[in-house]
Amino acid sequence: MRPYLRKITHKRVALNNMNDTKNILIAWISSISSVFAAIETRDLISLISAIVMPIVFFTAGKTVDVMLQIYFKRREEGRKHDGD
Secondary structure, X not given: OOHHHHHHHHHXXXXXXXXXXXXXXXXXXXXXXXXXXXXXXXXHHHHHHHHHHHHHHHHHHHHHHHHHHHHHHHHHHHHHHHHO
């Protein structure tokens, strides 16, 4: 791989990691009202679900995102190969 392409790839990975961090923080921040409500009711299961559910939804969304990226990349490579 050419050195300048390697730098671009590393920057892309770093930006993607930053986006993931930003998205999980947004998910947690959006669930703060649920956490406060769970603390107010003093119900442990509500508190656990208010903390864990954003992580579960983030993970599920990220899994779908990665699967779609793999699918589209393979489809694009297949079209390039068929065109040769």
